[in-house]
Each structure stands twice: as C-alpha cells, then as structure tokens.
Amino acid sequence: MTATKPFLRALAGETITPPPFWLMRQAGRYLPEYRATRTQAGSFLDLCYNPELAVEVTLQPLRRYGFDAAILFSDILVVPDGLGQGVAFKEGEGPVLTPIRSARDLDGLDISGLHDRMAPVYATVAGLSKAIPATTALIGFSGAPWTVATYMIEGGGSKDFSQAKKLMWAEPETFARLMELLIEATGQYLIRQIDAGAEAIQIFDTWAGALPETEFRRWVIEPARRLVERIHSERPGVPVIGFPRGAGILYEAYVTETKVDGVSLDSSVPLDWAARVLQPKCTVQGNLDPILLVAGGDALDAGIDRVLNTLGKGPFIFNLGHGIIPPTPPENVARLAQRVKAFKG
C-alpha cells in the first residue's frame, strides 16, 4: 500500500513541504497535563505499564501542537525490566538497575517472560493506533543494544561508561552474550509493536558516540544492521529510523551499512554535510538544538529556519537533535510548530 500519511511519505523518500514534524520526548514533564497524569499513575514505570494513561500522555502533545507522528509512550529500559533485571526510576536520580558485571549476573536474565511483561506496552500501541488522528503516524521504538547495555552494566546513567567498556574489552565473551540477548529481545519486541499497530520504528542509540571506530562498527552499526534486516524481511514496508547520536562522520557508514530508511541527526551534525552526504542515501530527521526551545525568541526562529532551509529541499522530517528537556516553555513549542507549518520551501 502506498503511504498517505505525510510522515510515512517522507520516510518513503518524498520531499514534502512543509515537512512533517514531531519532537523527541514530545510527551513529558515540560507539559503540566503530563505532570498531572504522571502523579495519578504513581511511578514512571507504573505510567509506562498503564495502557490507558500511556495512551493519554502520548496524545497530549498531539492535541496541543498537531504533530505528524505520535511516539509510543514508554521507555528504552522496559526491555531490561522484561528480561528480569530490576529497574526503578528514582525521583531526581534517573534509572537505577542491579548492575550486570559478570557471566553469572547474565545467567539471571531470561527472554522467556519478555512478552508477558511487555503486554501493557503492546496494549498501548494498539490503543494508540485507534486513537490517533487519521493523518498522524504511530512510531514504535526501542533503545539500541549498545545504549541499553550501558544502563544494564553501569546500573544507571554514566559519564564515561567505564564499566560497560571494561566488560566489553576485558570480558568480550560475556559482553557479546549480553549484546546477542539484546539484539534478539529487541528484534522480537519491535516486531510485536508492529503487529500491535506501530507504522514505523525508531532505534535510539543515545550513547553511540562514546565508542571508538572499531567498536562503533561492531556494536552500533552491526546490531542496527541486523535489526533493520529483520524488520524489513519479517514486516516489509515498515520503515526504520536510526539515531546513532554523536556518530560524527561515522553517520555515513551507519546509513550505508544498516540500510535504515531514515536517520535522526544530533545537533552537532553540520547541515550542509548532511544535505550533501546523507540525504541522497536516506530520509534525514532533526536536528534543532533542544536548548533553543528553552531560549526561545529570535535565536529559536533563526535555528528553525536554518534547519528548514538546508534540509527542507529533500526527504526530511523536522525534529530536535535530542529530547525536549523539562524546563522548556510550552509556548516555545507552539512557536516552533507554527513556524514549521508556515514553511513554504
């Protein structure tokens, strides 16, 4: 079937003016209605596993800003939770996990309970596919194996990924076993999201830029290539967007070798280079600095225009270079929405 939703048409390679747009972390704490629903849900994970409330928070930013895509409300760390690693989100601290540091720790993880634990996530996708407007596309997502592995090994966020890298280099067999488990679990999880109604997939490799080239090729590009290949062969027609944040010039190899349909650019990627080198190979998405949405005013307008004018001449989806942060004034997001929709090419 030929895509009719602007977001899906852009991912199929069409140039659309004005471009479709959505924003990473479009649902979240910058919205008062999100904070209210979040309080009602209890913990953040309770919200992720409550289909009715997860559908509601997914829809909240669509009502305000008319985005062309809805992204499933969940988190990349539900996968380790579903594999049996304890995951908690502590207020003001972020995620806390029982670290995986050895082959024995890894023995405690198990894929067999994954889909039962993820059932509410699939129910959220199914609910959303009925609830979103007819021209809005539904994005399912996961973390990429490397990024999810960093949280699993470190036991939470990290500045230098020293534990994850130490395991990768000092215990390569254990690390490879963890990555294989994540590649398989992530593949199954994404296929289930598609079967529940997700029309496109985004794979978030937030910490891709922390790896040297050799390891980037092996643990960022290769797992993404396998996931894209699996989705394309098992569920043909469902496009995949990759987000190898911080990849620098390796963005080019990532695009060529993984065969992603779209690539999400972080804010450091030079726009002219992206237009010349990446855009002929696949649809590009991005890359406004999310802090411009906090700053607002003329700087915000100029930043939006630069992205539109440079990438808007080819297959393009407007987005940020990373997620919206909590101090963002909602009126600045409205200003962005208005400006993107007014773009005439």
Ligand SMILES: Cc1c2[nH]c(c1CCC(=O)O)Cc1[nH]c(c(CCC(=O)O)c1C)Cc1[nH]c(c(CCC(=O)O)c1C)Cc1[nH]c(c(C)c1CCC(=O)O)C2
């Ligand atoms: C690394 C990562 C995570 N989660 C995610 C990533 C990859 C993208 C990125 O780099 O931002 C992805 C993610 N997390 C969330 C979404 C929902 C969909 C959307 O984009 O609107 C998505 C796609 C909700 C969330 N995920 C989280 C929140 C805030 C939780 C709350 O309500 O208290 C939301 C709305 C929590 C989270 N989740 C994660 C961390 C480190 C934190 C704590 C930091 C923080 O609080 O912002 C892990």
